[in-house]
Amino acid sequence: MRRILQKVRLVLRWENGMGKRKITPKTLTTIYGILLLTVYFLFVGPGGYTSITMNKYLVLLVLSGGYLLSLMLYNRGIHGSVSWFTPARVAILVFAGCSILSTFLSPFWRQAILGGARKEGLITILLYVILFLTFSTYGFSLKLFAYLSGGSMTIFCLIAFLQLDGRNPFVLYPEGLNYFGAGADYMSEYLGTLGNVDLVAAAMCLLIPFYVHYIILQRKDPWRFFLLLPLLLCIAVTVKMWVLAAFVGLIVGLMLSIPILLGNYRTARNLSIAGIAVLVVGGLMTLRFVDSGSGLFHELHAILNGEISEDFGSQRIAIWRQVWEVIREQPLWGSGPDTLELWGKGFQGYSAFYQAHVTTLIDTAHNEYLNIWVNQGIFALIAYFAALVCLAWKWIKYAGHHANAAICGCAVLCYCVQAFFGMSSCITAPYFWMLSGMLQYEVARPVFDR
Numbered sequence: 352m353r354r355i356l357q358k359v360r361l362v363l364r365w366e367n368g369m370g371k372r373k374i375t376p377k378t379l380t381t382i383y384g385i386l387l388l389t390v391y392f393l394f395v396g397p398g399g400y401t402s403i404t405m406n407k408y409l410v411l412l413v414l415s416g417g418y419l420l421s422l423m424l425y426n427r428g429i430h431g432s433v434s435w436f437t438p439a440r441v442a443i444l445v446f447a448g449c450s451i452l453s454t455f456l457s458p459f460w461r462q463a464i465l466g467g468a469r470k471e472g473l474i475t476i477l478l479y480v481i482l483f484l485t486f487s488t489y490g491f492s493l494k495l496f497a498y499l500s501g502g503s504m505t506i507f508c509l510i511a512f513l514q515l516d517g518r519n520p521f522v523l524y525p526e527g528l529n530y531f532g533a534g535a536d537y538m539s540e541y542l543g544t545l546g547n548v549d550l551v552a553a554a555m556c557l558l559i560p561f562y563v564h565y566i567i568l569q570r571k572d573p574w575r576f577f578l579l580l581p582l583l584l585c586i587a588v589t590v591k592m593w594v595l596a597a598f599v600g601l602i603v604g605l606m607l608s609i610p611i612l613l614g615n616y617r618t619a620r621n622l623s624i625a626g627i628a629v630l631v632v633g634g635l636m637t638l639r640f641v642d643s644g645s646g647l648f649h650e651l652h653a654i655l656n657g658e659i660s661e662d663f664g665s666q667r668i669a670i671w672r673q674v675w676e677v678i679r680e681q682p683l684w685g686s687g688p689d690t691l692e693l694w695g696k697g698f699q700g701y702s703a704f705y706q707a708h709v710t711t712l713i714d715t716a717h718n719e720y721l722n723i724w725v726n727q728g729i730f731a732l733i734a735y736f737a738a739l740v741c742l743a744w745k746w747i748k749y750a751g752h753h754a755n756a757a758i759c760g761c762a763v764l765c766y767c768v769q770a771f772f773g774m775s776s777c778i779t780a781p782y783f784w785m786l787s788g789m790l791q792y793e794v795a796r797p798v799f800d801r
Contacts, residue, residue, distance in 0.1 A: 376422055380489040383418040387781055388499040390414075393506060393544050399523040403546045407778050408470040415478050422485070439745075439791050440484060442738035447480040449731035450688055457687025466689030467714055470777050473688050476727075479784045486788030490796075493755050493789070494572065497565050500558060500782075501581040507543040508584035511551075514542055515591055542592060545778055549717075552597035553779045555589045556769040557786060559601060560608070561762040568754040600769025606630075607768075608761045614751030666698070667717050667772065673697075674716040678725050685728035691715065719770035739767060742787060745794035759790035 391414060396406030454463040454473040466472025513520045514530045524532070524541070533540040540548040562582040566575050589597050606627050613620040639655045653659070659668060673696040677686065686694065692714035716722040724732045746760030766783050 374421075374425055376425060376485075377489040379418060379421045379425065380485055381491060381495070383414065384486070384491045384785065385495065385499060386414050387785065388496065389503055391781070392500070392503040395521070395523060395544050395546075399521070399525070400541045400546055401525065404468065404470055404776070404778065408475070411478065411777055411781065412474075415481070418485075419481065435488070437741070437791065437795055439738045439741040440487060442734050442741060443480055443483050446731055446734035446738065447477060449684075449734055450476045450727045453684045453727040453731060454687050456684045457690060459687050459690040459693050462693065463687030463690050467692050469689055469714060469774075471689040471775060471780075475777050476688055479780060482781055482784040483788040483791070486785050487791035487795070488788075490792040491785070491789050493565065493569070493758060496786075496789070497562070497569075497575075497578055501562065501578050504558060504581040504585055507545070508581070508588050511543040511588045511592075515588075540592070542588070547776075548592050548594050549596065549773055550776050550779045551592060552589070552594040552600070553766060553769055553773050553776075554782065555585055555597050556600035556604065556765040557762045557779075557782055559585050559589070560605060560765045561758060561786070563605075564608075564612075564758040564761045568757055596769050596772035599772060600765045604761065604765030604768045608764060611747055611750045611760070612757055614747070616751075669698070670713055670717050671721060673713055674718075674721055674725050678721075681728070682724075683728050683730065685724065685726045685731070688726050689714075691722070691725055715774040717772065717774055719773060719775045722775060738787075742790055742794075746790060749794050753793065756790060756793040759786050759793060762786050763790055 391407070391410055394407065394410055395403055396410070398406070450473060454460055457463045462472070464473050466475060510520055510523075514523075517529050517531060519529050524530070525537070528536050530540065530542065542548055542551050545551050545554055559582065562578045562585070565572075566578055566582070569575050589601075609627070610620045610623045613623055635655065638651045642653075674691070677691065677694050677696060680686075692712050695712065697712040716725055720732060720736075723735055742760070742763065746756055746763075750757040750760055763783070763786055766786075
């Protein structure tokens, strides 16, 4: 076995013009990131949307397995110094430990290992943790992230525009169907190479603020304006698909980012805070007394007047109430990763798709923070929040004079706001964990190395 490993190491060496040099963990991490941003992002697989989650999950396992095997061959061990154990990394390790305990204390522990239909069981969660730890340790080029994701998003948006025009490129929908069959021919709405539009919204909340701030802040990159193409395409698709969680994440996240980015300019920062406060208070007062009659603003008007319907937010209020019932049963350790569906909570009603009365089971809380609580327990949620707070603290500290940290932090913030109404999935969550790791890497680097 030792001889085989030695031969594999020799095969993976290359000539750099100055003698032989071994592939480093940083190089492997870069290759892994490139594959995630291109192959994984654009891959759908056989069966189109009917099998997209399983297809993506299998590819993620293959890519991650190959990456981890390569690290085992070439890495001498992750930094052994005490300085590696930053508060955010420690919190994520605690999150992983709590998830492991939740799995094996669960009455559904066998299902919790792989997870249900969403494939976010223990194995997937540990992959997320590894993503964060490795990208926060070895880093990843923001320029590579920008241009590779920009190319993938350009292709994604072109496919989405064809679908929004009623076409079916690459037969991602079943034969004879298209985007406009949602709710009648099939459940939910699907776009591009990510599937469910709620997942597309999550990706947009990461990438739109990333492109905006990269274009503004990376003044040394003369090619950055080419990112205007994927940025404008992403905005157009976001407007066209009209998922409210995306607008909330982008608007709130970008507004909160402004005073952080102006941290070195006290007067401008204070003025921006005052302006945002006036907008928020004025908006709430307007919504309190003016009823638009329907839609989101009507629902907000009703909530501000103490009238809450379970139908609000595409039935999210009803979902959250049923999720809370499950949390009360298992508040400490949850029911195990991705096992919410096994509680049998859901809705009964007539389905035009099935032409019958059916029960729709709740398999996600449609709020990532509640989803962690119900599946992995309160301790996992506290550890997760602690990691986010540690990252936010460092981001606030460095954003005013460190462009890379500012860019990553703004993207992570918009995603975290969207997460109050969204759902985690192995299709899009890897990019959040990747960017979070890149943020930790940037704020942990010595000042002279920036």
